[in-house]
Amino acid sequence: MKRIVILGAGTAGTIMANRLQRLYKRQVATGDVAITVVDQDDRHIYQPGLLMLPFGMYEPEDLVRPRQRQVSDAVEYIQAGIDRVDAATDTVRLDDGRTLSYDVCIVATGTQVAPEETEGLLGPGWRKNAFDFYTLEGATALRDALRDFEGGRLVINIVEMPIKCPVAPLEFAFLADWYFTQRGIRDKVEIAYATPLDGAFTKPMASRELGHLLEEKGVQMVTEFNAGSVDTEAGILRSWDEREERFDLLVTIPLHKGADFVGRSPGLGDGMGFVLTDPHTLQAKVKANVFAIGDATNVPASKAGSVAHFQAEVLTGNVQRLLRGEALDPGFDGHANCFIETGFGKALLIDFNYETEPLPGRFPLPGVGPMPLLKESRLNHLGKLAFRWAYWNVLLPGHDIPGISAQLSLKGKVLPATLTAAH
């Protein structure tokens, strides 16, 4: 019997469990293949909704479902903390002392925010005038604070890259502009966006486009700002090179790190607890029969649900190849596809990979769309809202999305050379 053990039942772990179950349906029924997934809790949160929750667009209960129910019944579900992976002996040790042995292990334990890594952030003002929105508790507390906010300086700060959904902080700025406009107090609120990057985004064309949008919406951009410490009582955010940003309300995207057990597992991760992973095959560096997917890896792709979806297609094939003794497919190209909420019922859509930056054009059908790329539209906003339904009903069950393949397609995109020619 072949044992496949999946660590984590978030977006990526759930998709993998369901895809592998479908691939090995017969073998699972006959007992030739066993699939096990492990997660520490039974609360699956639709994380993209955490962006909208602070603005009252969702209630906390709209975003949470039981984890186990998203996973096929044919898959064994163990609720327990993971203590470490011992690649040398092909075993996983759980917090309760149990040991699981595997033929293939897939690490899908995502990333966690670490506000304690920034001096002073957890001081007396934590969740009073300094908030995160990447956790359900943080987003809910921030909603209440925004409700009571009557004016002042709002600072949005990314402590350090990488973070999951790198566009979410920008979207937060756009939505805040809309929210305060609707409340009729936009003129009493100053919004600043402090980022360690040298622009609004990491890729040049999208960075320019998003930078313009921030300017249009009256959001001040502070670049190359590396947050060193926070004084919540005085309302001051300080960078390592001693610049200061004064705030009445701080929205922080804290440092991200991998799951703690990665650091306890010999050879598995880097200094931040991200799994050392081949960017194309998704095989972990530690040993041939260990793979990683989703936010847990150190590959230079966006940490996003859409990325986990594209990776899952390649990884499912590679698990099968490994078990058959075949060479792995280096098929993952870094493909990411993200809606960016820009407020006032509009959104922008970007589609990119390791090599190709987000380009304008139409998606998914060349010339037809219907969704325009890198340009605000109402349809893109509806796309973003529909994503919640698609998340539970298409993404997690591990289905392909019609017309959208794991690899980036250049069809329908306007290449930079054509763009300059047209101008």
Added chain:
Amino acid sequence: MTDLLTLDLDRDAEGFLQQPEQWNREIGIAIARECGIAEMTARHWQVCEFMRNTYLANGAAPSIRTLGKESGVTVKELYQLFPKGPAKLAAKIGGIPKPHGCI
């Protein structure tokens, strides 16, 4: 003294080497001078070499936080050694492409 202009180096618009194998210490010193660092001390080299070696081993440059934790130089000192942008400057001097802060 190495004159960067006489060498046929593949550099991007901001001056980052695109092919790490074109690099040597002399080139590193010349790039440092370009960036306003007149003297490369042992502490500077410790950081630049850590940066370069991590990139060559993992295909991705470490972040400031990782530098502070693993290079043996604290974040505070990193900013003293490389004012403004330690990660960017150390990457440039160490002869590797611009770190993208991963996206």
